Amino acid sequence: MSNITAYKCKSCGLVMYPHHFRCLQCHKREFEEITPSEKGKLLTFTIVEQLPWGFDERGRVLGVVEFDNGVKALGVILAESPKIGMKLKAGWDSVRMIGDQKVYGLTFEPA
Amino acid sequence: MDIEVEAYLRPPEMYMPPYPAKVITLATGGKLVIRQVTRDVVPTLLQAVKPTLEVERDYYDIVGARLYAELLGWYRYRVRDEFCLVGQIEGLLVGIVNTRSFSPEVDISLHTLAIERGLRIGAHLFAAKMEYSIEYLGRKEVLITAESPIGFRRWMIEYGLEKRDGQHELGGATPFALTRDLYFRNKDRLVAGERPVPADLMEVAEREIIIASEDDILEKILGAKRRLVQ
Amino acid sequence: MRPVVVAGAGMIPFERRDEDSLVGMMAVAGLNAMDDAGLGDRAVDAVYVGNMASGLFNHQVSVASALVDRLSLMPAAADRIENGPASGGSAIKNGFLAVASGYADIVLVVGGEKMREVIGPKATDIVAAMTHPSAEYIYGVTLPALAGLFTRLYMEKYGVTREHLTMVAIKNQENGLLNPYAHIRMKITMEGVLTHPQAHINSPIVADPLHLYDCCPVSDGAAAVLLTTEEIAKELNKPIVTIDGVGQATDTHTLQERSDPTDLKAVTVASERAFSMAGLKPKDVDVAELHDAFTILEIAESEHAGFFPKGEGAKALEAGETRIGGKLPINPSGGLKARGHPVGATGVAQAVELVWQLRGEAGDRQVKKATTGFSLNFGGFGNNVLAFVLRRKS
Numbered sequence: 172m173s174n175i176t177a178y179k180c181k182s183c184g185l186v187m188y189p190h191h192f193r194c195l196q197c198h199k200r201e202f203e204e205i206t207p208s209e210k211g212k213l214l215t216f217t218i219v220e221q222l223p224w225g226f227d228e229r230g231r232v233l234g235v236v237e238f239d240n241g242v243k244a245l246g247v248i249l250a251e252s253p254k255i256g257m258k259l260k261a262g263w264d265s266v267r268m269i270g271d272q273k274v275y276g277l278t279f280e281p282a
Numbered sequence: 283m284d285i286e287v288e289a290y291l292r293p294p295e296m297y298m299p300p301y302p303a304k305v306i307t308l309a310t311g312g313k314l315v316i317r318q319v320t321r322d323v324v325p326t327l328l329q330a331v332k333p334t335l336e337v338e339r340d341y342y343d344i345v346g347a348r349l350y351a352e353l354l355g356w357y358r359y360r361v362r363d364e365f366c367l368v369g370q371i372e373g374l375l376v377g378i379v380n381t382r383s384f385s386p387e388v389d390i391s392l393h394t395l396a397i398e399r400g401l402r403i404g405a406h407l408f409a410a411k412m413e414y415s416i417e418y419l420g421r422k423e424v425l426i427t428a429e430s431p432i433g434f435r436r437w438m439i440e441y442g443l444e445k446r447d448g449q450h451e452l453g454g455a456t457p458f459a460l461t462r463d464l465y466f467r468n469k470d471r472l473v474a475g476e477r478p479v480p481a482d483l484m485e486v487a488e489r490e491i492i493i494a495s496e497d498d499i500l501e502k503i504l505g506a507k508r509r510l511v512q
Numbered sequence: 513m514r515p516v517v518v519a520g521a522g523m524i525p526f527e528r529r530d531e532d533s534l535v536g537m538m539a540v541a542g543l544n545a546m547d548d549a550g551l552g553d554r555a556v557d558a559v560y561v562g563n564m565a566s567g568l569f570n571h572q573v574s575v576a577s578a579l580v581d582r583l584s585l586m587p588a589a590a591d592r593i594e595n596g597p598a599s600g601g602s603a604i605k606n607g608f609l610a611v612a613s614g615y616a617d618i619v620l621v622v623g624g625e626k627m628r629e630v631i632g633p634k635a636t637d638i639v640a641a642m643t644h645p646s647a648e649y650i651y652g653v654t655l656p657a658l659a660g661l662f663t664r665l666y667m668e669k670y671g672v673t674r675e676h677l678t679m680v681a682i683k684n685q686e687n688g689l690l691n692p693y694a695h696i697r698m699k700i701t702m703e704g705v706l707t708h709p710q711a712h713i714n715s716p717i718v719a720d721p722l723h724l725y726d727c728c729p730v731s732d733g734a735a736a737v738l739l740t741t742e743e744i745a746k747e748l749n750k751p752i753v754t755i756d757g758v759g760q761a762t763d764t765h766t767l768q769e770r771s772d773p774t775d776l777k778a779v780t781v782a783s784e785r786a787f788s789m790a791g792l793k794p795k796d797v798d799v800a801e802l803h804d805a806f807t808i809l810e811i812a813e814s815e816h817a818g819f820f821p822k823g824e825g826a827k828a829l830e831a832g833e834t835r836i837g838g839k840l841p842i843n844p845s846g847g848l849k850a851r852g853h854p855v856g857a858t859g860v861a862q863a864v865e866l867v868w869q870l871r872g873e874a875g876d877r878q879v880k881k882a883t884t885g886f887s888l889n890f891g892g893f894g895n896n897v898l899a900f901v902l903r904r905k906s
Contacts, residue, residue: 187769189647195769215773217660218720222652223637231444233657235768243768245648255668267650274650309714309725311701339530394798400698402714474713476672 174263175277177242186241190220191220210260210282211238216253236261236279248276258282293362296383300393301367301414304475305483308401315479315487316410317383324357326370326491330375330397333496337503341430348394348452352380361417363391367414372491379407381415381424382451389415389424390451394433397494398502405436409473416465423462427455441468513612516755517745518902520549520738521867526695526852528628529732534570537734538624540583544735545620551746557616558589562603562623563856564596570631570637579622589616596642597805598891599623600735600859601898605607607739608755617741623860624734639855642892644765653887657725658687658767658893659806660719665774666808670823674721678706679829680807681725684843687836688850690877695731695852726807731852735861751871757792757901759785765895778897779888780817786899787818794818798882799869800840801862803890804847813888814842817899836877844869844877859889870904
């Protein structure tokens with residue numbers, strides 16, 4: 172389960188994440204707030220060996236996932252050998268420390 | 283020399299099996315030979331270290347001064363259980379690394395001096411001395427510190443070292459440890475080299491350790507250009 | 513709008529410059545451009561400074577005001593222009609508009625960045641601050657990571673290989689050897705960075721599939737151009753190189769919201785706008801400076817800017833068409849890959865290279881008979897792009 176909110180344009184139906192004040196497609200301003208579905212597929216990924224300052228790890232896999240209800244989001248991919256098109260299940264976990272604060276975000280495990 | 287007094291002053295030495303030389307193909311396609319040297323070549327090596335003594339950039343002055351003292355100490359039997367590896371490209375000396383064994387279980391990494399930059403010479407030489415300590419001397423861990431931010435990035439971050447209590451031999455800095463486990467986990471990613479070194483390459487490397495001119499060394503360390511505004 | 517002439521061009525060698533301050537570097541580059549134009553004691557009306565992150569890298573802001581002071585250009589108007597890695601291009605655009613509109617007659621545009629004040633991972637973090645705060649940054653996204661996500665798709669869709677990427681690196685580092693202003697001046701080989709069984713240790717993964725030698729270095733540096741009117745340029749007696757086309761376009765902040773993430777729409781639109789203003793076509797271009805922060809970008813941009821059909825950029829590269837001496841030399845300067853990428857300086861350095869090429873002053877890397885040049889400055893990960901067409905008038 173994930174805690175992000177995506178937006179579906181009430182006028183043209185385009186699903187957006189993150190938030191825009193006007194629809195990317197039709198520029199209308201009314202949206203239905205939607206939650207991504209539980210599962211999705213991996214669109215692309217990268218294995219980041221050189222993370223920014225503040226990370227105590229290497230080889231983090233980041234990927235873009237398209238949820239079954241059309242929401243697309245980037246997150247941490249927790250799969251041994253990621254492949255484009257693989258089915259994933261969304262989770263919500265600490266993804267970064269900023270100062271001594273845990274920051275939570277999307278994580279994905281093989282479904 | 284008063285041999286009797288000298289015998290008191292010389293630290294004891296433990297046996298170290300030799301480090302087998304290796305060759306690394308660089309990004310340029312050039313061949314870097316890394317091999318162990320004996321104390322008799324120290325005077326030659328010191329010629330390459332000397333020009334760095336006044337280079338503030340990247341703490342070359344501190345690294346150079348300490349390395350100079352360590353090598354000299356080794357040459358004149360005032361350092362215990364030190365080893366030294368050098369990197370050469372077509373005979374030319376491009377880097378020096380040294381380590382001191384603290385015990386049969388723990389080595390203390392001393393210095394890494396790269397005279398040629400931008401080719402990961404320092405990284406390859408550092409990896410080679412870790413290879414020697416862990417794989418050939420069988421140490422459980424190597425204690426490491428860095429004087430420069432570049433060294434910090436290369437060693438601490440690249441190898442994900444473990445922090446240790448106490449003080450490192452170099453100025454009492456915080457020691458970080460490369461354990462056997464960390465070494466083998468990172469080996470494929472960081473430790474290069476092929477053995478045996480082809481005879482022709484080895485012959486060139488052993489024939490003479492060529493030292494670049496002082497100007498060349500300063501130029502290579504400082505970069506070709508100088509500051510804009512005095 | 514009246515024509516705008518680049519009457520002066522100058523820069524400083526890009527590298528790590530611990531001993532020089534940001535404003536000091538920009539001042540020397542500025543003087544080089546002013547002297548190149550032979551400006552003498554004429555007043556500069558306005559100064560535009562391209563800089564991305566002096567506040568974060570150097571803990572200094574208001575660097576345009578600091579620069580006019582160092583150069584004693586007061587009371588010239590002065591602004592710092594921040595537009596991520598396209599800050600330099602945006603600064604040129606602002607200078608162009610000032611002269612073209614009649615607001616100013618003589619404008620100095622300087623781009624500069626001093627990134628090596630912080631260690632690598634911190635620089636990576638500062639650069640990553642341009643990503644979306646909640647949808648990208650928190651995950652540890654870096655610019656190489658965004659490029660990695662893009663590269664994987666591009667390779668799959670168009671059959672671009674790691675050999676192709678390495679060919680870009682080899683070509684641009686070869687060109688860099690001919691450029692005394694380049695940060696990286698080292699010839700690399702396919703064996704040393706790709707095909708040797710241990711090449712991955714020389715060129716480790718940064719953000720797979722991109723390796724070290726696919727990425728530009730982190731550099732300090734500054735570059736400057738002096739813009740003016742045709743009348744003044746004639747008085748200064750300089751060869752006339754004009755900015756005939758300026759195009760800019762934007763795209764979504766995040767890569768994932770693009771309906772086709774391999775489509776760099778902002779590059780296409782910015783380039784079309786620049787060509788349309790200049791009344792020229794991609795085939796008219798003799799030399800191009802593209803934003804190869806990552807090797808894949810040189811290939812992708814060469815297609816999106818209209819020089820090659822989609823999927824053909826790698827083939828043109830393979831055929832040697834983009835080498836100096838080829839049909840369309842790309843990045844004779846060495847590009848960001850070899851010249852270096854002090855972010856705010858890059859867009860201006862590209863213009864400097866084009867001016868030198870179009871004047872025939874590019875030395876060993878001179879592209880023969882170049883009269884029309886094109887440059888592309890790529891901000892964010894393609895979310896804010898500037899394109900320029902420069903021409904030498906006979």
